[in-house]
Amino acid sequence: xxxxEELFLEMKDTSExxxxxxxxxxxxxxxxxxxxxxxxxxxIDELNTNIQKKSVASxxxxxxxxxxxxxxxxxxxxxxIADGAMEIADxxxxxxxxxxxxKMSVMESDTIIARVAVDEKSVLTDKTLGETKLTSKxxxxxxxxxxxxSWFFGPDENTVLKKGDIIFARGPKEGEExxxxxxxxxxxxx
Amino acid sequence: MPAADGKTGGNMKKRKRFEEIGYEPTNVKELLTEMKDVSExxxxxxxxxxxxxxxDIAEEVKELESRMDKLLYQIRLTAMLATRTVEDAExxxxxxxxxxAAENISNAAGDIIRLLDTKIENRPFLPSLLQKADxxxxxxxxxxxxxxxxxxxxxxxxxxxxxxxxxxxxxxxRWMYDPADSTILSGxxxxxxxxxxxxxxRLKGFAEGKRGLNNE
Numbered sequence: 001x002x003x004x005e006e007l008f009l010e011m012k013d014t015s016e017x018x019x020x021x022x023x024x025x026x027x028x029x030x031x032x033x034x035x036x037x038x039x040x041x042x043x044i045d046e047l048n049t050n051i052q053k054k055s056v057a058s059x060x061x062x063x064x065x066x067x068x069x070x071x072x073x074x075x076x077x078x079x080x081i082a083d084g085a086m087e088i089a090d091x092x093x094x095x096x097x098x099x100x101x102x103k104m105s106v107m108e109s110d111t112i113i114a115r116v117a118v119d120e121k122s123v124l125t126d127k128t129l130g131e132t133k134l135t136s137k138x139x140x141x142x143x144x145x146x147x148x149x150s151w152f153f154g155p156d157e158n159t160v161l162k163k164g165d166i167i168f169a170r171g172p173k174e175g176e177e178x179x180x181x182x183x184x185x186x187x188x189x190x
Numbered sequence: 191m192p193a194a195d196g197k198t199g200g201n202m203k204k205r206k207r208f209e210e211i212g213y214e215p216t217n218v219k220e221l222l223t224e225m226k227d228v229s230e231x232x233x234x235x236x237x238x239x240x241x242x243x244x245x246d247i248a249e250e251v252k253e254l255e256s257r258m259d260k261l262l263y264q265i266r267l268t269a270m271l272a273t274r275t276v277e278d279a280e281x282x283x284x285x286x287x288x289x290x291a292a293e294n295i296s297n298a299a300g301d302i303i304r305l306l307d308t309k310i311e312n313r314p315f316l317p318s319l320l321q322k323a324d325x326x327x328x329x330x331x332x333x334x335x336x337x338x339x340x341x342x343x344x345x346x347x348x349x350x351x352x353x354x355x356x357x358x359x360x361x362x363x364r365w366m367y368d369p370a371d372s373t374i375l376s377g378x379x380x381x382x383x384x385x386x387x388x389x390x391x392r393l394k395g396f397a398e399g400k401r402g403l404n405n406e
Contacts, residue, residue, distance in 0.1 A: 004315075005315065005318060009323055012323055013323055015230045016324075016325075022291075026288070037375045064312065067315075069308070070305055070308050073304075074302065074305060077302045078298075080298035081233065081299075084229075084292070084294045084295035085291070085295075088287075088288050088292075090287065091285075096280045096281060097281070098285075100218045101218055101222060101285060102222070102284070102285055104219050105219055105222040108219070108223050109226045109367075110227045110230070111227075111230055135386045135389065136352055136353040136354075136388040136389030136392065137353070137387050139351070139352070139353045140353075141325070141353070141386075151391035157268040163235070171350070172350055172355070174349065174350040175349065177382060178350060
């Protein structure tokens with residue numbers, strides 16, 4: 001994978017994580033999650049600047065202006081998506097409690113966000129996210145983990161789950177129950 | 191609900207007034223829920239259109255984009271009508287900010303499909319650019335004879351069983367976007383799906399009759 005592809009992938013994945021986190025922040029009225037959306041925005045800006053430099057450099061090298069333009073435009077689109085996530089998170093950072101309808105909308109949409117605690121008895125305890133295959137087994141994609149006072153945002157397949165962790169996961173309504181059963185230890189096999 | 195006789199008329203009136211006040215926010219909720227759903231679908235569709243160079247999907251993105259304009263307008267009107275106090279106004283301003291963010295996201299998706307206006311030789315990197323993401327967008331072709339045939343998406347519980355979401359289906363010449371649980375899958379369908387690797391492998395294997403949907 002070349003460098004510019006990697007930059008785009010990171011930008012796209014980050015923008016999608018930001019959207020999921022922004023809706024989670026709304027649902028749970030969490031300033032901490034909302035603030036992470038703003039932190040990630042800084043990363044997006046940096047990635048965008050890097051892509052801009054690489055695009056210009058590539059046009060200088062091969063003289064293909066159109067190709068460079070496609071790269072610049074795509075990066076701008078992803079940046080706008082990330083900005084949308086920020087606008088959503090911003091509502092949580094005001095000193096006014098978000099309208100209750102916001103919570104209801106997030107709960108009733110096609111894609112919901114679940115919050116579950118990992119029990120000591122759970123098969124998830126002390127396993128990496130990759131090992132658990134949680135997403136392909138429940139449909140739920142883990143976007144954040146809270147361990148006591150600390151947060152892991154956008155965990156990857158190597159992130160180890162511990163008892164007491166609070167998992168925030170995005171997925172279909174039908175996936176929530178399965179996730180709860182597995183995390184609570186009521187279902188021993190994934 | 192008509193009153194059965196004159197005596198209950200007074201009660202009915204009271205209840206009706208209560209329902210009327212409750213009606214507006216319910217409406218705002220439905221509008222906002224749809225806006226959230228569309229903003230998520232439209233980005234997946236925009237990336238799909240660009241990855242696979244499919245003009246039909248790009249057209250759907252344009253339609254969803256104008257649908258979002260209408261939804262934003264409606265939610266603004268409804269929120270204004272439902273505002274009674276300063277507190278209402280403060281809370282609705284946050285709500286409308288979320289609605290407008292969802293609309294901005296849709297506009298960004300609309301801009302993504304405009305990349306298709308560029309000559310294909312100037313965007314050879316687009317498919318691979320987006321193909322290594324955490325959750326990939328891919329195609330599954332359902333063979334003529336498939337265990338998936340004649341089953342509904344809800345019956346198979348596809349997304350919860352595999353972590354893979356079907357975002358569009360081509361049936362013959364026709365496209366269906368964001369198919370419902372009641373959508374029947376058939377042999378010959380082409381599915382555009384989004385999700386994790388192992389779930390994709392399982393769903394594809396199942397479509398091809400090589401394995402069950404939820405066993406290892």
